[in-house]
Amino acid sequence: xxxxxxxxxxxxxxxxxxxxxxxxxxxxxxxxxxxxxxxxxxxxxxxxxxxxxxxxxxxxxxxxxxxxxxxxxxxxxxxxxxxxxxxxxxxxxxxxxxxxxxxxxxxxxxxxxxx
Amino acid sequence: xxxxxxxxxxxxxxxxxxxxxxxxxxxxxxxxxxxxxxxxxxxxxxxxxxxxxxxxxxxxxxxxxxxxxxxxxxxxxxxxxxxxxxxxxxxxxxxxxxxxxxxxxxxxxxxxxxx
DNA sequence: ATCGTAATTGCGAAAATGCGCAATTGCATT
DNA sequence: AATGCAATTGCGCATTTTCGCAATTACGAT
Numbered sequence: 001x002x003x004x005x006x007x008x009x010x011x012x013x014x015x016x017x018x019x020x021x022x023x024x025x026x027x028x029x030x031x032x033x034x035x036x037x038x039x040x041x042x043x044x045x046x047x048x049x050x051x052x053x054x055x056x057x058x059x060x061x062x063x064x065x066x067x068x069x070x071x072x073x074x075x076x077x078x079x080x081x082x083x084x085x086x087x088x089x090x091x092x093x094x095x096x097x098x099x100x101x102x103x104x105x106x107x108x109x110x111x112x113x114x115x
Numbered sequence: 116x117x118x119x120x121x122x123x124x125x126x127x128x129x130x131x132x133x134x135x136x137x138x139x140x141x142x143x144x145x146x147x148x149x150x151x152x153x154x155x156x157x158x159x160x161x162x163x164x165x166x167x168x169x170x171x172x173x174x175x176x177x178x179x180x181x182x183x184x185x186x187x188x189x190x191x192x193x194x195x196x197x198x199x200x201x202x203x204x205x206x207x208x209x210x211x212x213x214x215x216x217x218x219x220x221x222x223x224x225x226x227x228x229x230x
Numbered sequence: 231a232t233c234g235t236a237a238t239t240g241c242g243a244a245a246a247t248g249c250g251c252a253a254t255t256g257c258a259t260t
Numbered sequence: 261a262a263t264g265c266a267a268t269t270g271c272g273c274a275t276t277t278t279c280g281c282a283a284t285t286a287c288g289a290t
Contacts, residue, residue, distance in 0.1 A: 006137045009202045014132025017234065018278085019125040026121060026186045048279065050238050059211065069236060069287055086187035087124045090194035095176065133248085150267060163270050165251065184257055184266060 015059050016083070020044050020052045025074070027064060029081050032074040130174050135167045139188070143177060144196055147189040178189070201218050 016022065016028050021044045027033055039049055053073060056062040075081065131137065136223065140159050142148055154164055168188060171177040178191050 003205065004134075006132050006141060006208065008206050009199065010132055010134040010137045012202055012206065013128045013137070017125055017129030017132045019119075021124050022121045022125045022128070046237070047239085047281080047282065050276080054238080066286085071237065077205075077208070079201070079208060082199070083205060084124065084202045086194070086198045087127055088120070090192070090198060091120065091123050091127065093192070093194060153233065159265070162251080166248080169268080181256085184269060225281085 012059070015055060017084065018052065019087070021049065021056060022084070024052060024082055025061070025075070025084060026075060028075045029084070032065075032072050034072050035071045036070060038073070064113075079082070130170060130176070130191070135163065136171060137199070139164075139167060139171065140176070140190070140195055140199060143188060143190045144198050144199075145183070147180075147187050149185045150192065151185060186213070 016025075020042060024038060027038060027041055027061060035046075035053070038053075042049065044052075051065070053062070056073075057064055060076050062073050062078055064087065065072050065074070131140075135157060139153060142153060142156055148160075150164065150168070153168075154161060157164065159167075168177070168179070170180055175191050177188050177197055180187050180189070
């Protein structure tokens with residue numbers, strides 16, 4: 001293969017690695033959405049949103065379609081949603097883990113009277 | 116929550132978005148691995164590997180443990196592997212899709228004689 | 231044909247990322 | 261304590277990424 005798989009993976013993750021792009025993909029999970037709706041939902045300048053949408057388009061993660069005067073974007077495939085779900089699982093697990101650790105630390109502290 | 120979940124997601128993906136780091140995580144899936152082994156497997160300078168390992172450590176994706184004179188790294192949790200698997204599925208699907216498209220285009224070309 | 235709204239693109243400045251060198255730390259051996 | 265190996269850190273430089281402004285394209289309405 002001309003491009004090693006791990007390079008492609010890294011690129012995929014890199015493209016996902018921006019808050020606005022994540023936000024867009026999350027919103028598109030609820031169905032096709034116009035740029036105006038995205039703009040209303042995501043705190044970002046129109047020009048910035050366009051650039052991020054272009055990134056997602058170039059990597060074929062979303063599709064764009066004209067509808068009269070407005071552009072409607074949609075997820076290109078269901079697999080992206082799986083990635084987002086996996087990330088959410090990992091993060092929630094990590095956060096609850098931290099909370100548990102914090103609880104334990106606080107309990108220990110209370111017991112031993114560490115300053 | 117002080118940090119929105121989508122920010123955390125973006126950060127997670129951003130941290131995964133480098134070939135060396137992907138490579139490290141893939142190697143660690145086969146079990147704990149010393150830095151020397153990683154160096155032998157990954158074409159990268161020692162200093163560069165250290166920096167990428169530091170990134171993975173800071174984000175708690177891997178754990179480091181001294182073993183005599185060498186450092187042994189391991190995956191911090193099983194969830195990272197799920198993310199990598201999801202990415203692989205997405206990419207293979209995308210690549211086979213492209214191949215199918217290419218085949219169709221070639222077939223059409225042969226039929227219509229497009230130059 | 232002109233105007234107005236929607237969305238995108240080009241471009242330069244600012245910020246973040248990655249890289250390699252030199253210096254440092256940690257541990258084992260002598 | 262001095263030497264050697266393993267790994268990391270500090271730091272400057274080059275590259276990449278991101279952002280906002282101005283200009284442009286695309287379409288519908290007048």
